[in-house]
Amino acid sequence: MVLSVHNDLVRAVDDxxxxxxxxxxxxxxxxxxxxxxxxxxxxxxxxxxGTALNWFESYLSDRTRSFVYTSHTTAYFPVTCSVPxxxxxxxxxxxxxxxxxxxxxxxxxxxxxxxxxxxxxxxxSSLVDAESV
Numbered sequence: 001m002v003l004s005v006h007n008d009l010v011r012a013v014d015d016x017x018x019x020x021x022x023x024x025x026x027x028x029x030x031x032x033x034x035x036x037x038x039x040x041x042x043x044x045x046x047x048x049x050g051t052a053l054n055w056f057e058s059y060l061s062d063r064t065r066s067f068v069y070t071s072h073t074t075a076y077f078p079v080t081c082s083v084p085x086x087x088x089x090x091x092x093x094x095x096x097x098x099x100x101x102x103x104x105x106x107x108x109x110x111x112x113x114x115x116x117x118x119x120x121x122x123x124x125s126s127l128v129d130a131e132s133v
Contacts, residue, residue: 005113005120012124021122029117030090031082033097035060038083041096059089091115 005021012019026032039057042048048056060083064076083093095114105112105121113120 005111005122008111009122009124015124016127017124018127019122019124021120024119024121026117026119030085030094033083033094034081036080038093038097041099045099046096 009019009021039053039060042056043053063079063084065079066076067074083090083097094117098114098119101119102112102114110121110123112122
C-alpha cells in the first residue's frame with residue numbers, strides 16, 4: 001500500500017503534476033464499528049447470507065467487557081460496538097464497515113488506499129488545473 005501510493009506520487013512528479021494527499025488515522029477506530037451496521041453491510045453490500053452471516057453475527061454477539069484498576073474489577077457490560085483487535089477479522093471488519101469511503105472516492109475520481117484504520121486519499125493534476133481551483 002505505501003509503495004503504491006509512493007509510486008503514484010513519484011510518477012505524478014515525473015509528469016510535472018501536483019498532488020494532494022490526505023492521510024486519515026482514526027483514533028480508536030476499531031471501537032466505533034456498530035455491530036448491527038456491520039452485519040447489514042455484510043448482507044446488503046457484500047451479499048453474505050445464511051450460515052456465513054450467522055457465523056459473523058455469532059462472533060460479534062454476546063461480547064462483554066470489564067476493566068481492572070488497582071486490583072478492582074468492574075462489572076461486565078455488553079459490547080455492541082467494536083471489532084476485536086488482534087483478530088484476523090478486525091482489519092477486514094473495519095474495512096468492510098468503511099467501504100462507503102472507497103465508493104465515494106471512486107465517484108469523485110480520487111485514489112484511495114485503506115488498511116485497517118489508516119486511509120490515504122490522493123489525486124494529481126496539472127499545475128494549470130491546480131491554479132484554476
